[in-house]
Amino acid sequence: MGKNRRKKQSTFQKELPVNICRFSFVDGALIEILGNVHEFYLVQFIDTANNEVVHQGEIQNNQWIRTSRSYFTKWKINIFRKSDNALVFSHVYDCEDQRVYIALESRALGDTMAWLHSVEEFRGKHACQMVCSTFMNDLFAEKYPDIEFVEPGVVVHDLYAMYRIGWFYDADGNIDYNKNVRNFREQPLGETASDILGLNYSGFRPRIKDADLPRPMVQDYVCIAVHATAQAKYWNNKAGWQELVQLLKDSGYQVVLLSKEGREYMGNKAPDGVIYIPEGPLEQIVNYLKHAKLFIGIGSGLSWLSWAVGCPTCLISGFSYPYSEMKDCIRIAADESACGGCFNRYRLDPGDWNWCPDHKNTARAFECTKTITAEQVMSAIRKAGHVLSPIECNTA
Numbered sequence: 001m002g003k004n005r006r007k008k009q010s011t012f013q014k015e016l017p018v019n020i021c022r023f024s025f026v027d028g029a030l031i032e033i034l035g036n037v038h039e040f041y042l043v044q045f046i047d048t049a050n051n052e053v054v055h056q057g058e059i060q061n062n063q064w065i066r067t068s069r070s071y072f073t074k075w076k077i078n079i080f081r082k083s084d085n086a087l088v089f090s091h092v093y094d095c096e097d098q099r100v101y102i103a104l105e106s107r108a109l110g111d112t113m114a115w116l117h118s119v120e121e122f123r124g125k126h127a128c129q130m131v132c133s134t135f136m137n138d139l140f141a142e143k144y145p146d147i148e149f150v151e152p153g154v155v156v157h158d159l160y161a162m163y164r165i166g167w168f169y170d171a172d173g174n175i176d177y178n179k180n181v182r183n184f185r186e187q188p189l190g191e192t193a194s195d196i197l198g199l200n201y202s203g204f205r206p207r208i209k210d211a212d213l214p215r216p217m218v219q220d221y222v223c224i225a226v227h228a229t230a231q232a233k234y235w236n237n238k239a240g241w242q243e244l245v246q247l248l249k250d251s252g253y254q255v256v257l258l259s260k261e262g263r264e265y266m267g268n269k270a271p272d273g274v275i276y277i278p279e280g281p282l283e284q285i286v287n288y289l290k291h292a293k294l295f296i297g298i299g300s301g302l303s304w305l306s307w308a309v310g311c312p313t314c315l316i317s318g319f320s321y322p323y324s325e326m327k328d329c330i331r332i333a334a335d336e337s338a339c340g341g342c343f344n345r346y347r348l349d350p351g352d353w354n355w356c357p358d359h360k361n362t363a364r365a366f367e368c369t370k371t372i373t374a375e376q377v378m379s380a381i382r383k384a385g386h387v388l389s390p391i392e393c394n395t396a
Contacts, residue, residue: 012160016088019061021079025093025161026101029075032064040082048074048092058082068178072122072163072198098160101131102197103152105166109301112136113308114326115165115193116206120144122197131156139282143207165193173347185344188323203327205308211287221254223288223306225297226270227261231354232319232342233299234268236366241271243374244296249273253293258285258302266353294381299325299343314381318368319343330384332377334368342368 014021019035031043044056045067055067067075079089102119104112112134123130123146130147134140137149150156168179175183181195194201226241228234235241245255255271260279263270270276277288285302286309289295295306299317306313307326315325318334321341325331334340339358346357356365 014089014091016079017081021089023077023091024159025075025095026159027162027164028067028070029073029077029093030064030066031059031077031079033059033061035061037061041088042080042082042085044078044080046076046078048076070164070179071181071196074198093161095126095128095160098128099131099156099158100126100128101133101156101159101162103162103164104132104134104193105164107135109136110304111166111189113206113301113304114188114190116140117202117204118165118190118193118197118199119147121194121199121202121204123147125199128160131159136282139208140206142209163196165196167192169347185347188327189325205310208286208308209283211283211290213283213287215291216288217254217256217291219254220252220293221256221275221291222248223256223258223292223295223311224274225259225295225300225302226257227259227265227268228298228300230348230350231266231268232348232356232366232368233317234366234369235298235316235372236369237372237374240369240372240374240377244377245271245273247374247378256288256292258288258295296377296381303329312384314377314384316369316372316377318366318372330380332372332380335371338367338371339364340368 012022012024014023018037019033019039022032022034024030029045033041038061040058040060042056042058043065045054046052047054054069057065059065075093077089077091078087080086081088102122104115106112116134119130119132131150132147133150133152133154135152137151141149164179167184168176170176180192184192188201188203190203191201224241226235248255255274257270257274257276259270262276277284285305289306289309289311292311294314295303295311296314296316297303297306298315299320303313303315304326307329314330314332316332317325318338318340320343322331322333324344342357349355354360359365359367
């Protein structure tokens with residue numbers, strides 16, 4: 001049987017001898033001393049995982065000190081009065097029943113899908129009152145009733161702790177290891193969130209709102225998404241999509257294009273013979289994915305959305321290493337003889353559409369996906385058992 005937990009008070013202020021201490025764990029651990037009595041204090045911020053003093057310093061009344069490290073740490077804070085070295089305050093991090101705010105800083109659909117469920121895992125592990133902001137709250141609020149969703153930028157009061165999820169760089173363009181625990185390019189995308197929140201990486205799908213819409217098509221169909229936010233993310237085999245669409249149609253499937261960019265974008269043309277879905281609410285896309293036999297995409301947010309919906313997902317990518325994306329998908333990677341994985345080896349320049357750090361402006365540019373063929377993709381799909389071959393389709 002469970003036991004009732006006593007509701008803890010939100011004690012973010014503590015009386016010291018002659019002065020007052022205020023503390024929180026919002027964007028790092030913070031101590032502020034308030035009062036009119038002049039006194040010097042030594043403040044220590046200790047990581048209890050290894051009993052390491054991560055940061056310490058001397059302050060006096062009406063001054064503050066905080067840690068640069070802002071990712072989850074089970075802190076212990078000690079305050080000593082300098083005049084006699086007496087311990088006048090000690091607190092160990094414990095967010096049970098306290099308000100904790102987690103902000104997903106990225107607007108990207110894929111980032112949000114990869115990171116969201118870690119928020120729920122943190123809430124469950126620590127039994128805290130969870131507040132969360134994303135740029136697409138409507139997708140999640142219904143499915144996570146124990147989380148209070150707020151819009152990004154809204155001021156949230158009475159917080160015990162706050163954490164920001166994202167890929168962070170310092171002023172010199174290097175990874176900011178006060179905000180990210182490890183090199184995020186060397187781990188799965190979803191692990192960024194679990195690292196920052198001090199969780200074991202699970203790779204769980206987020207729960208998203210069901211599309212309360214009827215099946216969009218009677219005939220069986222496959223969804224594809226061909227466009228992306230950089231040329232390096234595209235399937236750069238010029239004939240690839242057209243040949244794949246023909247193979248799918250020969251197998252008896254309609255092919256539905258979900259990319260909002262439509263027929264052509266930045267010189268990249270969508271294949272002929274597909275059904276175009278005009279740009280509309282995301283709920284419409286979710287509904288198409290919900291009833292599709294398969295989704296085939298590239299390194300874009302729609303691949304992550306397909307995975308989150310539970311649609312069997314095939315992802316074609318050469319610019320990233322296979323560990324970067326979700327584990328449970330059909331992953332088509334670059335040939336071992338070809339260059340690949342630049343996204344994991346360099347910082348992407350979003351201002352350079354033709355970013356290809358190793359071979360830009362040479363014959364080898366984007367060779368990672370130029371070498372991937374339609375038959376290679378179809379073979380992997382058939383092997384996974386998601387789409388019938390033409391012979392099987394004709395004899396069924």
